[in-house]
Amino acid sequence: MSIHTIQYEGIELEFELIRKDVKYINLRVNKHGKVVVSASKKVPLSIIQEFVESKTLWIITHLAEIEKIRQNLPPTGFYDGKTLYYLGKPYRLVLSKGPRHIEILGDKIHLTTTSTTENALCDEYLLWLKQQAYLKFEEIMDHIYPLVAPYGIKRPTIQVRNMKTLWGSCTTEGNAIRLNLQLMKSSEDCIEQVVLHELAHFLYKNHGQEFYAFLSGLMPDWKERKSKLESKFKDGV
Ligand SMILES: [Zn+2]
Structure with missing residues (x-):
């Protein structure tokens, strides 16, 4: 040796x-x-x-994980081989060294970078995820908005934020809705439910009976979608 x-x-x-x-x-x-x-x-x-x-990236992220296990901390880091949920499906994270590039191939998310710390790796992933989120949320708005257009609701702009507690929120004055980046982990049907919920707030400010009746009229299974979102995709990236 x-x-x-x-x-x-x-x-x-x-x-x-x-x-x-x-x-x-x-x-x-x-x-x-x-x-x-x-x-x-x-x-x-x-x-x-x-x-x-x-193999340095692989080694560094594994060492960080082992250090957490030794200190009795939960292995919540961002490491090679980690399972990441993307639009409701699990993917395996594959880290490699090189010019920055992220892509999904089969059941793997390949992150190529020169960054070495878990925080930097996670930030790069979140930055990419945010770009995908803007595209995906607009696409979902494209097919959910026509449901509420007949009620005189203007199509709002979408803002994406990485939030701890809220799936979404809306500002009626700015005609914008804010969606949680974490929604990108869940499946499209769950995201649709959040988008419709926020759109409904342009008609009904509070969660009263009328608000829920309006939701049920346009999306009869919104409750199932909501509980699926809350049971499956609660934890952060
Ligand atoms: Zn609400």
Whole structure:
């Protein structure tokens, strides 16, 4: 066993190298937070170091998770392999190093970046999610708004905010509705319910009987959609 280090974006990362009869190179982070690499004797050290460097993002996010487990904190971080909900479906987060780029391929969300901290990674994801949210919420407005147009409601502008407690809110003066970015985790039928709810507030300010009768008339299953949203998609990104 020998100890080596690599540098990544100013971060020094130490790893233990064990030479043994493995096919090529194996890398793992053990439960003590040590990076352990095993490699065949045939693989030169420079290749091993390059390999470890290419896995830095994965290593850093795993180390952060292990540190949380050791401190008895819940593993709520933003790490490679995390499950992210996007429009009601689970995706696996895949982190890799390179010029910033995010895309969904199959059941994976690929986030390529040079950022290394969990906070920076999460911020980049949220920034992308917000761009998607503006597009998706407008698209949902396109098919929900015609339901309320006959009642003289003007089509409002949409603002997206990452909020802790509210799914949505509306300002009748500014003719705008504000939707929670967290809605992007839920399915479209749930988002439609929130959009209709906020639109209805342009006719009825309070949650009175008339308000709910109006909702039920236009969307008979709004209650089921609301409870689905609240039971399934409550926790933050
Ligand atoms: Zn309301």
